[in-house]
Each structure stands twice: as C-alpha cells, then as structure tokens.
Amino acid sequence: MQRVAVVFSRNMAFLSRVNMVGERGSGAGKGGGGGGSIREAGGAFGKMEAAHEDQYFYNLQKEQISKLKDGLHDEISFHEEQIKRHQEAINRHKKRITEMDKE
Template identity: 50%
Template sequence: MALRLYGLKSLTRNVQLIGCRMMSNDLGGGAGKGGGTGGSIREAGGTFGKIEAAREEEFIRRLQKQQLQELRRHLNVEVNILEKEIKSHQAAIQRHKKKISEIEGKTDTD
C-alpha cells in the first residue's frame, strides 16, 4: 500500500512538472511554442532550448533586415528609372509643343 501511494505521488509530481514546462511562456522553454514542437532541442526545454530559440530569433531578424535593405535598393533603382522616363517624356512633350507651334505659325501666315 505504501509503495502504491509513493508511486502515485511520484506520478502526480511528474505530471505537475510536465504541465508547468508545457505552459512556460519563454521561447525555447518546451514543446508547443510557435505552433509546433520546434525540434528535439527546443522540445526538451532548458538552457539549450532557450539558446536555440535565441539563435532562431536572431536569424529571422537578420533575414528581415537583409530583405528590407534589398527592397530599399530595388525601389531606389526603380525610382531612378522612372525619373529618367519622366525627363524623357518631358523632352518629348517640349518637342511636340514646338512642332505644334511651328505648324500653327505656318498656317496662320498662309
């Protein structure tokens, strides 16, 4: 009887520890963070899980920073191209206006 109670007490204590571990709010604190298990290291929790979570977060931040820089660079190139097209169109408009005024000038004198 005493062994049964000790085994039951041990089992309930382990369940309490597991429940506490699964409900942890820390990244890398155990399974279920971010919608998935995240692999065996993060699933186990503890220091290694926290380190791995920090590395993943750093990688994501670096990737986002790189993507933003590339987007800025691309948009700057596109703006430069469009500004050149604007200048080209303005020059064409001036040429056409000049031709129109020349044609109107010739027809008025005729």
C-alpha cells in the same frame, strides 16, 4: 510566393507564442514545444536555440525589406527617366508648333 510563406510562418510563430505557458525553448510540454532534441531538453541551450531562430527570421525580414527598398528606388529612377524623356518630347513638339506658326 516566398514572401507569403515567410509572413505566414512568422504569424504562426507569433500565434504559437501567445498560446504558450512557459518561455520559448524551455522544454517540451512547457510551451517550447517539440523543436528538436536541444529545444525539447530545455534549459539554456533550448532558450539559446529559440533566440537564434528569432534572430534568423529577424535578419531574413531585414534583408527582404532592404531588397524591397532597393527595388522601389530602381522603379523611381526608371519613372524619373521616363518623365525626363516625355518632357523632352513635349518640348520638341512645342518647338515644332512654334516653328510652324512662324511660317
């Protein structure tokens, strides 16, 4: 559920940027919107705050992708181990059949 919220918030941020007249963080009424007193004031601090916000979401997304990859690697390892166990069972059964045929 958290991943959906992050994706939704990133999409909303993108949509709000598309509709802006000015740069993000350039002040209220100039496309920066009301993002707090620093961003409303505009100027370098407003732009810096907008950049920090973008960096935060970028890092968050990178961390989520990394966790997803780790989880997939774990699943792959699990399935490879299962394949190994099944192959060993198949070999045991084939060996039993061969032994039965010899009798």
